[in-house]
Amino acid sequence: MLITSTNTNSQHCDMALSSGNFDLDPDSQLMTGVTDFTYQDDLQLDCEKQIPLKHRLARHMRTQNGIKYYECEECKKKFSSKSHLAVHMRIHSGEKPYECEICKKKFSTKSYLAVHMKIHSGEKPYECETCKKKFSTKSNLASHMKIHTGEKPYECETCSKRFSTKSHLAVHMRMHSGEKPYECETCKNKFSIKSHLAMHMRIHSGEKPYECETCKKKFSIKSYLAIHMRFHSGEKPYECETCKKKFSTKSHLAVHMRIHSGEKPYECETCKKKFSIKFVLTEHMITHTSEKPYGCETCKMQFSLKSNLAKHMRTHSGEKPYECETCKKKFSTKSYLASHMRTHTGEKPYECDVCKKKSSSKFVLTEHMRTHTGEKPYGCETCKMEFSFKSSLAKHMRTHKHAKTNFLSRTI
16 A cells, blocks of 8 residues: 555655654554554655555665665764664674575675576676676676766766776775775785786686687786786787887887886986886896896806896807888897898997997997996906907907917927
């Protein structure tokens, strides 16, 4: 039975009630004999919902009018019903009484479990009318629809950035507050987002649930697999607006942009040299320690950088993977090819600060600078004579070889 007022007509609905005398029908458990209702402007219900019990009507009215009587003692958040407060308290207690029978994952509410079960069943009853994408929950569909509408109703009070969902705003706010509520139990590292903690945990577990169908390589994060797949497809969706060069990842484009901007945010604490890439700084730091952890298995020569070992290995294999498109000459390293290309273009980008002489390669400029500084880093182990250039040392070494040959011929 629909409950109506006997003495007023609400502009919102037939349930704009604030008080009255109720009789309960024990069979139907619906309220009957509604009499003497009085209408109040501050309590209005904009719906036509049937309420089976008096206490449920009271709770329903509080929900409709935003009245929240029940307060959490931990965080002071308020709720319109005692049951909502009880569910909320499980956030603080960590209680998860509802367990999935398939994977044993636990949840704090029955509704969360119901949503989770759709993962196992594959059920996605909610479809986007625009792109036909399907979702397991109505709320996920509602969030998705904002992509099409461009709606971003949630604004950050600090930086005015807008978001399509309240949860995205909440995560963003942690950037300003520095809050990191999710902690790894193994290494105590903290995270601002629960999903980041879940991804981090795979470092400890070694779990790599995402596999490339082409080469069977596995990844711990779905986005890593998506990036990897571009190597197979050749897709490069990120383009530099300055030189039109394309990249497979947004981060690679960001690093590339520093070539144009000249930005070098990573500085060596020892020699103050700056780098545009953090990885290059890490490798550079090894040059200060004299550590050479990478060894050639063929000649036992040691290198401080893995990339230098890779280049060195080509001296044994004879591999020259970099080819000049103009004259088809091949090179073992990309930098050698780049230097060679300048012989065709005539480009000389390296200039001496002292005499303004220009060079086509940085190496040639470095050697040239020794004519001004007098530096002689190459020493003969036989006679201790020193030279500015490696080629000069090599030429000098032949004089020792020639003298030795003459000595041997005279003794014979």
